[in-house]
Amino acid sequence: MGLSLIIGAILMVATVIIDATVGLVKRGLDRVWQEAGWGDKFRSRDLIIPIIAVGAAVATAGASLFAGLVIIRRSILIAIVSAIGIVVGSLIVTGLYLAMAYLIAPILSTLVQFDSLSQVDYAEYGGGGGPGGGPGPGTEPGGGVYNLDCGEDAGSEIMIQAGSYPVVKKLLTGPGRTGYCIFPTKIVIHWSGGWTNNDVTYNVLVERGLSCQIGTDQDGSVQQWQQMWEKKAELAYCVGGNENNYSLNNEMVGAYFIPPGTFSLKPEEKAPSTDEIKSSVNSTCFMMKQYHIPYTQIFGHYQLHPGKTDPGVEFLNYFINEVKKQCP
Numbered sequence: 621m622g623l624s625l626i627i628g629a630i631l632m633v634a635t636v637i638i639d640a641t642v643g644l645v646k647r648g649l650d651r652v653w654q655e656a657g658w659g660d661k662f663r664s665r666d667l668i669i670p671i672i673a674v675g676a677a678v679a680t681a682g683a684s685l686f687a688g689l690v691i692i693r694r695s696i697l698i699a700i701v702s703a704i705g706i707v708v709g710s711l712i713v714t715g716l717y718l719a720m721a722y723l724i725a726p727i728l729s730t731l732v733q734f735d736s737l738s739q740v741d742y743a744e745y746g747g748g749g750g751p752g753g754g755p756g757p758g759t760e761p762g763g764g765v766y767n768l769d770c771g772e773d774a775g776s777e778i779m780i781q782a783g784s785y786p787v788v789k790k791l792l793t794g795p796g797r798t799g800y801c802i803f804p805t806k807i808v809i810h811w812s813g814g815w816t817n818n819d820v821t822y823n824v825l826v827e828r829g830l831s832c833q834i835g836t837d838q839d840g841s842v843q844q845w846q847q848m849w850e851k852k853a854e855l856a857y858c859v860g861g862n863e864n865n866y867s868l869n870n871e872m873v874g875a876y877f878i879p880p881g882t883f884s885l886k887p888e889e890k891a892p893s894t895d896e897i898k899s900s901v902n903s904t905c906f907m908m909k910q911y912h913i914p915y916t917q918i919f920g921h922y923q924l925h926p927g928k929t930d931p932g933v934e935f936l937n938y939f940i941n942e943v944k945k946q947c948p
């Protein structure tokens with residue numbers, strides 16, 4: 621009898637605390653994420669929910685104390701102890717809630733808020749304000765090819781390497797030159813959409829105001845379209861949405877890729893050349909090594925953006941396997 625009462629009290633305490641705090645932290649965080657201009661002021665109304673939570677916990681504690689008295693007098697001590705436990709627990713949880721809401725949430729939010737990334741001031745490079753802020757670099761006379769600076773923590777500027785295949789630097793123009801700097805953690809493989817060449821992909825990107833860091837041609841030659849540094853890379857408008865903030869992108873020339881040696885009845889499906897694949901494996905290995913990216917962070921565009929199918933499910937599996945085999 622005594623034991624079941626203790627277990628019952630413990631379960632009740634746990635349930636109340638979990639119910640009250642999980643929902644509360646969730647709602648608190650939701651509000652924090654939604655609010656712009658966060659962190660400027662600490663408002664008293666933000667304290668209302670924690671205060672209600674403490675009140676509810678104290679009331680529950682009182683109720684369980686009362687129940688303990690009525691049901692069995694011998695257990696009065698247990699009831700008191702569990703009541704104190706509820707109050708102390710709720711205070712700890714309230715403290716954690718406040719810490720979460722006012723310390724951790726802003727740190728987390730910087731990971732997803734685009735504005736928190738460091739952005740290059742195009743005006744310093746003789747251009748306009750860039751995307752969203754007046755004429756971007758592409759509208760400037762002379763094509764607006766900008767060499768950007770991602771700060772001291774970016775390290776020295778580097779060029780992509782693709783083994784024995786040639787790499788040329790051909791910086792994009794237009795609003796696709798985002799001017800944002802990222803610490804890359806993902807590598808994304810694409811097909812360009814046509815069996816043409818890197819120059820065609822380049823022109824399409826400029827026309828559409830998009831950007832990807834590199835392109836790989838059918839002969840394995842590589843064009844580097846955005847800048848890279850030892851630790852950072854220029855953000856590309858390539859995957860779409862938030863994923864751009866993490867991704868290094870390789871636009872492989874072609875469409876409807878299938879693994880080499882596989883047969884398809886659909887005439888549009890074709891494997892890239894040995895050179896194009898080998899070069900892309902090499903550049904992927906280089907990026908993995910340079911930015912400490914594991915092969916589990918290699919993605920196809922289709923995995924990160926709804927409605928995309930590139931570079932094909934089977935081809936991507938084949939490609940990742942080749943990377944595993946060939947990366948030193």
Ligand SMILES: [Zn+2]
Pocket residue numbers: 809810811921928930
């Ligand atoms: Zn794509």
